[in-house]
Amino acid sequence: MENANTARALASSSARGQRAENGRAGEEYQKALKAHHLKRKAWLVLIHAALIAWVLVSVYPLLRIFSVSLRPGDRIVSTDLSLIPAGASFLSYWKVLYETNFLFWLWNSLIITCATATIGVSLAALAGYAFSRFKFPGHKTGLTLLLGNEMIPAAMLLLPLFLMIMKLGLVNTYLGMIIAYSVTSLPFSIWILKGYYDTIPKSLEEAALVDGTTRFGAFLRIILPLSTPALAIAFLFNFTQAWNEYLVARVVLTDARMYTWTLGLFELQGQYLTQWGMFAAASILVTLPVLGVFLYSSKWLISGLTLGGVKG
Amino acid sequence: MASVTLRGITKRYKDTEVLHDVSLDIADREFMILVGPSGCGKSTLLRMVAGLEEISEGEIVIDGKIVNHLPPRDREIAMVFQDYALYPHMSVEENMSFGLRLRKLPKDEIARRVGEAANILQIKPLLKRTPRQISGGQRQRVAIGRAIVRKPKVFLFDEPLSNLDAKLREEMRIEIAKLHQRLHTTIVYVTHDQVEAMTLGSRIAVVNVGRIQQAGTPEEVFCRPANLFVAGFIGSPTMNFIDGTLLDEGDGPRFKNEVMSVRIPLPLDAQAPRAPEGGKPRSVVLGIRPDDIYAKPPEPADGPDLIPAVIEVVELLGHRKNLHLKAGETKLLATVDAAFAGKPGEKVSVWFNASRVHLFDKDAQERISLEGRRFPR
Numbered sequence: 001m002e003n004a005n006t007a008r009a010l011a012s013s014s015a016r017g018q019r020a021e022n023g024r025a026g027e028e029y030q031k032a033l034k035a036h037h038l039k040r041k042a043w044l045v046l047i048h049a050a051l052i053a054w055v056l057v058s059v060y061p062l063l064r065i066f067s068v069s070l071r072p073g074d075r076i077v078s079t080d081l082s083l084i085p086a087g088a089s090f091l092s093y094w095k096v097l098y099e100t101n102f103l104f105w106l107w108n109s110l111i112i113t114c115a116t117a118t119i120g121v122s123l124a125a126l127a128g129y130a131f132s133r134f135k136f137p138g139h140k141t142g143l144t145l146l147l148g149n150e151m152i153p154a155a156m157l158l159l160p161l162f163l164m165i166m167k168l169g170l171v172n173t174y175l176g177m178i179i180a181y182s183v184t185s186l187p188f189s190i191w192i193l194k195g196y197y198d199t200i201p202k203s204l205e206e207a208a209l210v211d212g213t214t215r216f217g218a219f220l221r222i223i224l225p226l227s228t229p230a231l232a233i234a235f236l237f238n239f240t241q242a243w244n245e246y247l248v249a250r251v252v253l254t255d256a257r258m259y260t261w262t263l264g265l266f267e268l269q270g271q272y273l274t275q276w277g278m279f280a281a282a283s284i285l286v287t288l289p290v291l292g293v294f295l296y297s298s299k300w301l302i303s304g305l306t307l308g309g310v311k312g
Numbered sequence: 313m314a315s316v317t318l319r320g321i322t323k324r325y326k327d328t329e330v331l332h333d334v335s336l337d338i339a340d341r342e343f344m345i346l347v348g349p350s351g352c353g354k355s356t357l358l359r360m361v362a363g364l365e366e367i368s369e370g371e372i373v374i375d376g377k378i379v380n381h382l383p384p385r386d387r388e389i390a391m392v393f394q395d396y397a398l399y400p401h402m403s404v405e406e407n408m409s410f411g412l413r414l415r416k417l418p419k420d421e422i423a424r425r426v427g428e429a430a431n432i433l434q435i436k437p438l439l440k441r442t443p444r445q446i447s448g449g450q451r452q453r454v455a456i457g458r459a460i461v462r463k464p465k466v467f468l469f470d471e472p473l474s475n476l477d478a479k480l481r482e483e484m485r486i487e488i489a490k491l492h493q494r495l496h497t498t499i500v501y502v503t504h505d506q507v508e509a510m511t512l513g514s515r516i517a518v519v520n521v522g523r524i525q526q527a528g529t530p531e532e533v534f535c536r537p538a539n540l541f542v543a544g545f546i547g548s549p550t551m552n553f554i555d556g557t558l559l560d561e562g563d564g565p566r567f568k569n570e571v572m573s574v575r576i577p578l579p580l581d582a583q584a585p586r587a588p589e590g591g592k593p594r595s596v597v598l599g600i601r602p603d604d605i606y607a608k609p610p611e612p613a614d615g616p617d618l619i620p621a622v623i624e625v626v627e628l629l630g631h632r633k634n635l636h637l638k639a640g641e642t643k644l645l646a647t648v649d650a651a652f653a654g655k656p657g658e659k660v661s662v663w664f665n666a667s668r669v670h671l672f673d674k675d676a677q678e679r680i681s682l683e684g685r686r687f688p689r
Contacts, residue, residue: 203397211411212385225401
């Protein structure tokens with residue numbers, strides 16, 4: 001009986017000890033966990049602070065221009081730091097839209113840019129496919145030349161490009177601009193698309209060929225739908241390049257009615273007086289189409305569409 | 313339903329010839345397996361039948377028609393790829409109906425065929441999902457389904473099971489065997505797995521270094537391998553090969569080397585010298601499968617036909633045991649009953665089932681015994 005009691009007492013005391021031990025270990029674990037969480041939080045705060053600072057630096061100029069566009073008169077320099085200045089009005093916007101050829105310029109830019117992007121991407125999509133899938137004489141040389149072409153500064157291409165366009169009688173035409181633009185951005189698009197096609201397994205096209213398509217059919221039905229992220233990137237690249245281009249436009253377009261907005265904007269800059277308010281307003285307005293295109297195409301940029309079709 | 317004939321097929325990439333004058337007749341409704349190690353040219357051969365690879369020389373005939381210059385879509389074939397090759401941007405249903413839609417079949421016919429195939433392969437609940445949302449085994453079923461709905465003359469399978477895990481592979485193997493029984497179509501099936509080859513094929517073509525080494529039923533290939541390569545490639549565990557010479561000392565042909573003298577009760581082909589007749593005895597390789605080697609504890613009364621050996625390693629497989637033996641310098645693998653009591657380091661006496669011995673010429677590597685053992689035992 002006594003033995004049993006002793007055993008029970010021993011057992012209960014050892015259980016208490018165990019619990020205490022467990023408690024201690026638990027506390028330590030909790031402490032470590034807390035420290036870990038704190039560390040994580042500190043990191044997050046740090047990263048976010050850096051990101052916010054970066055955003056401020058990036059957005060500040062835009063906000064300044066917005067602020068200038070709202071100022072009455074044409075003051076670019078001001079001691080006023082407020083975003084919305086005293087006496088703010090949309091007068092500059094109204095003036096840009098109705099007292100200048102701004103809408104004309106925008107229209108010209110839009111036509112040239114959309115045509116450039118569409119033609120450029122279509123050509124690059126086909127050329128990239130050829131470079132990705134076929135072996136032909138000049139395959140490697142072609143790719144190297146395309147890359148080399150990218151390294152020539154735009155200013156160097158200016159004269160030959162102008163001479164060519166002049167000889168073709170395409171000065172002051174949309175077509176001249178479209179050719180000049182799509183040709184210059186083609187190499188980059190081809191490289192991007194070729195690189196993307198290379199990641200798409202050949203067996204997908206082969207399956208389509210066996211299923212009953214032609215080579216071109218397989219390209220249209222299988223490869224193109226799978227390449228939307230790369231196509232979107234190439235399109236955006238072409239679009240922004242053509243939209244913001246100034247140098248070539250300056251040389252090829254001499255008729256004020258054919259001006260793109262980049263040329264037009266400088267019309268507002270007189271020799272003695274620059275209409276900074278209108279300049280700023282126009283600058284804000286021209287970002288809107290690009291912004292729209294970017295927002296719209298962001299849904300096509302989701303990559304990883306090819307996942308799961310073949311063994312990953 | 314169609315036969316496939318390969319006549320003198322040669323494939324060259326620039327200066328390298330990867331297939332040399334390959335000829336093979338595949339009968340209507342036959343399940344033909346092309347088996348061989350990786351890089352032997354078997355997949356290239358299949359892709360040439362599919363029209364995905366150009367033919368450098370020779371002719372491919374499907375259903376009596378030379379198809380050398382026909383694009384894949386006009387060859388009335390369907391192919392299942394190693395990596396499944398499902399179109400990622402289409403649902404399972406769209407994947408399966410893709411070929412039918414291209415051929416502009418009526419909608420209700422397409423729906424009927426897809427439904428039928430989905431039933432056979434038990435993938436009906438997956439029809440609306442995309443390839444990304446289903447498992448590897450299911451993807452393989454869909455890939456097979458995509459081939460079935462087309463009702464092609466010939467099915468081509470390019471290592472369809474090699475991406476699946478062992479258990480799934482076994483399941484799918486049985487499914488494919490059932491499918492062949494059900495559809496009764498000509499199938500050409502490429503694999504590097506000799507178990508798949510033995511279990512699925514109505515005939516096997518063993519391919520190595522761009523040549524068909526032997527084509528025959530699984531029994532023929534297993535029991536009468538045409539050369540050393542086939543003997544070593546087919547069968548698991550692999551056949552034992554022992555170097556020696558072929559002699560005739562009056563009691564019929566004997567295989568001899570420093571540790572053994574084995575009487576060969578098989579008829580040899582005309583070229584095999586029964587006696588050295590003054591010249592050098594013929595160098596040969598004796599092949600014996602691990603299952604055809606027997607072992608027992610040594611006794612003083614053991615005759616000269618028994619080979620003394622030492623057990624090096626014993627591996628228990630369950631109902632069988634692998635004995636790794638050493639007889640002189642020769643290593644042997646014997647598969648014996650699990651009840652065998654020998655331990656590593658112990659001496660044993662070993663003998664061969666003489667009627668199941670294979671003999672190969674050492675230089676030509678070709679089989680010299682005309683008749684092998686009969687199958688099954």
